[in-house]
Structure formats: structure tokens, C-alpha cells
Amino acid sequence: MTTQQPSDIILIVDDEPEVCQSIQLKLLRLPRFSSSEVITAGGTVEALCLFEQYHPNIVLTDIHMPGLNGFTLMDEIRRKSPSCKIFAVSGYDDFEFVRKAFLIGVDDYILKPVSLEELNEKIYADKTALIESRTEKSEKLIIKTTLLFMQENINRHITLKDAADNVKLSYTYFSKLFHDETGESFSACLLRMRMERGKLLILDTSVRVGEIAAKLGYEDQNHFSRDFKRYTGLSPSEYRN
Secondary structure, three states, X not given: OOOOOHXXXXXXXXXXXXXXXXXXXXXXXXXXXXOOEEEEEOOHHHHHHHHHHHOOOEEEEEOOOOOOOHHHHHHHHHHHOOOOEEEEEEOOOOHHHHHHHHHHOOOEEEEOOOOHHHHHHHHHOOHHHHHHHHHHHHHHHHHHXXXXXXXXXXXXXXXXXXXXXXXXXXXXXXXXXXXXXXXXOHHHHHHHHHHHXXXXXXXXXXXXXXXXXXXXXXOOHHHHHHHHHHHHOOOHHHHHO
């Protein structure tokens, strides 16, 4: 048997043997991998052992597996081998799964059932393009996650540090990333969200201004009123009338 070089080895990880076999057969139909060694593992522990033994340069792994899940595996492989191409494979088109995968540093996210065409497209893709795409997707997901975090916590006092901690980034890096991606600072964006929500709440005459202020994370009604007037040019009562 000819000794395979690390660049020729692909590792497929899934707790369902038929899924591993299906992906393996499809990969072997691609010209580039017809003579490659495509190995499979039924779980994270076995996959890590095979990774240490064969040093594959491409890993396709399921996310949902008994015991240690795919996120644990991807995180460990990314730590051990920054250059390894990692593809998260899942039957769930879930934003939170996608976000977490890209934050770990996967190259792409593939939905089951995995098609031959998609495997061909993803694996043949230029490495530089993959890295750029992964960085861009990661940044967009971070911002989407942050905007959702802000909306969900608009009724309490939250800071830039809270938002940075939520996506596990440093304060300085997150601050710059947020401004670059949204075109405004975190505080300006949060203020705009609160004021736009406030404009809607104020139209309900059964709700007092103090209650609206509390719903928007203000401890002081006067502070809310000042911000509202600066934002709209009208006091809350003037806007309501």
C-alpha cells in the first residue's frame, strides 16, 4: 500500500454508519479523491484518535452525536491544526448552530443530505477564498447575534462589554467590528433601538411614560425623556399628542 501524505487524507465523522458510508462513496467519485484515503469515525473520541494518527487536512463532521458533540471535535481540531479544512455537517438549518460553528472557525456549514455537487464545490474551493468567506460569515453572524441580544435585553441596562462577552470577543476588537459592520457605535445603535421601540410604545395612551422608560432599560424616567426629545425633537407627551 502506498503511504498517503497528510494532504491526501479526509476524515468523515458521524454516529450513523450509513451517513459516513454515503459521504465516503460520494467523495471517492470525485477525481481528486479517487485514490485518496477517506477514513471514517463514529464519534468524537474515535475521530480525535484518527486525527492524531493520520493528520487529515479535511474533516467533515456531524454536530449532533452522543457523548462529546461535533462542536467539541471542531474546536479541538481547529486548536491542533489551524490549516485543516473543517466542514460542519448537520440536518438542522438552525441559526444558533451556524453561529457557533463559525465562531469556532469552521470553513463552511453543509446541510444533510450531503450532495455530490456540494461536496465538489466546497472541497475544491480555493483555500484563501474559504478563509475570507469564513471570516466574513463569522463577522456577519456575530453582528446578527449581537443585534438579537440587544433586542432581547432592551429592557435592562446592557453595555458594550456585556455584548462582547456574549459573543466571547475582546472589548476592543468587538467595538471596532461592530462599528465597521453597522456604521455606528454600540451605544448609538442601542439608543436608536430604544427610541424606535419607545415611539411605538408611546402611542399606547394606557401606558405611562415611566413604565415605557422601565421597559426600555431606563432607571430614571427623566433620562428617558431627555434622550427621547434629543432623538425625536419632541418630549414623550408632545409626541403622544
